[in-house]
Amino acid sequence: xxxxxxxxxxxxxxxxxNLTVYCNSSSVFSSLQWYRQEPxxxxxxxxxxxxxxxxxxxxxxxxQFGDARKDSSLHITAAQPGDTGxxxxxxxNSNSGYALNFGKGTSLLVTP
Amino acid sequence: xxxxxxxxxxxxxxxxxxxxxxxxVEGTSNPNLYWYRQAAGRGLQLLFYSxxxxxxxxxxxxxxxxxxxxxxxxxxxxxxxxxxxSGFYLCAWSVTxxxxxxxxxxxxxxxxx
Numbered sequence: 001x002x003x004x005x006x007x008x009x010x011x012x013x014x015x016x017x018n019l020t021v022y023c024n025s026s027s028v029f030s031s032l033q034w035y036r037q038e039p040x041x042x043x044x045x046x047x048x049x050x051x052x053x054x055x056x057x058x059x060x061x062x063x064q065f066g067d068a069r070k071d072s073s074l075h076i077t078a079a080q081p082g083d084t085g086x087x088x089x090x091x092x093n094s095n096s097g098y099a100l101n102f103g104k105g106t107s108l109l110v111t112p
Numbered sequence: 113x114x115x116x117x118x119x120x121x122x123x124x125x126x127x128x129x130x131x132x133x134x135x136x137v138e139g140t141s142n143p144n145l146y147w148y149r150q151a152a153g154r155g156l157q158l159l160f161y162s163x164x165x166x167x168x169x170x171x172x173x174x175x176x177x178x179x180x181x182x183x184x185x186x187x188x189x190x191x192x193x194x195x196x197x198s199g200f201y202l203c204a205w206s207v208t209x210x211x212x213x214x215x216x217x218x219x220x221x222x223x224x225x
Contacts, residue, residue, distance in 0.1 A: 006155075031211050042202050042216025043156070050211055088155060090214075096171065097144050097161045098206055100214060104155035 002027040004089055004103035012109045016078050021106040023089035024071045030092055032072045033100065034063055037086040046074075079110045114139035118203045118217030126225050131176075131190040133220050135203030138184065143205040145186040146214065147178055150200040162186060163208065198224045 005024045013019055023032065031050045035043035047056050049065035049072060056063045060083075062075040076083055086107050090100035115138045125131060137143055144163055148156040158171045160178035168178050175194050179187045186203055200221055204214040 033213065040221070041218050042204070043214075044216070045213035048211055048213065090156075092210060093158070096158060097146075097163045097169065098208065098210065098212070099144075099146055099158045099161045099171075100156075101158070102148075102155040 002029065002091055002093065002101050004091055004101055006087075006089055006103035006106050008106060009104065010107050010109075012111070013079055015080055015110055015112050017110075018075070018077050019079060019108070020073055020075045021087055021108070022071065022073050023103055025091065026070065027091075028069050030069070032065060032069075033090045033092075034072070034074055035088045035090060037088060037105075043086075043088055076108075079108075081110045081112055084108055084110050114205075114215065116203065116205055116215055116217045118220060120220060121218065122221045122223075124223045124225060125193050127195055128192050131188070131193050131197070131222070133188040133201055133203075133222075135186040135188075135217055136184055137186075137205045140184070140205070140207070142183060142208065144208055145180060146204040146206075147186065147188050148202045148204065150202060150219075152200075156202060160188070193224050195224050198222055 033048045034046045037043040047063045052067045052069045054065045060077045086105045088105045090102045093099045118135045146161045147159040162180045202219045203217045206214045
């Protein structure tokens with residue numbers, strides 16, 4: 001099983017602060033995806049990174065895929081209360097019909 | 113557009129009772145279908161996946177089973193629930209290709225008493 005470790009597990013910050021969350025593995029992934037989940041709902045895809053070293057931006061969110069395709073990071077600039085949620089990274093499990101191996105997630109709370 | 117429906121939203125069941133959770137997808141054909149379980153506020157564990165009608169693969173040994181009687185219908189079942197079956201169950205679909213997103217239903221919160 002290809003394990004994904006996310007850090008930190010919990011993060012509580014104030015509105016306007018910047019933050020970075022990490023997703024690391026000892027395995028190489030052909031792609032990594034980041035999802036955001038709100039309580040009582042299913043995860044929603046934020047981004048897919050495919051190429052080693054790739055950087056993608058989604059408004060105030062910046063995603064990076066490591067050169068060796070074993071790790072990824074999510075950086076949020078000037079966090080807002082609406083960014084509150086559980087951030088999950090997931091790697092493609094090529095042995096399971098394109099199912100995903102998920103990390104345990106980073107629970108982010110942004111207070112006004 | 114594609115939609116995924118999952119029901120019920122919440123369920124409270126006694127230990128030893130049976131279970132049937134249903135998931136249906138609309139607006140796409142021959143999707144890959146998945147059942148995940150999520151512990152409180154944590155990551156998702158893949159339980160079953162299906163690449164076609166009647167084709168079910170299990171990822172972990174457990175008290176649960178899955179069936180796919182129709183192309184866009186995925187059912188999660190148990191004959192006798194255990195306390196450890198409590199959790200948030202999520203159904204998802206994707207197209208049969210790499211780098212594609214998985215689309216999740218809103219989940220079923222299952223509590224075993």
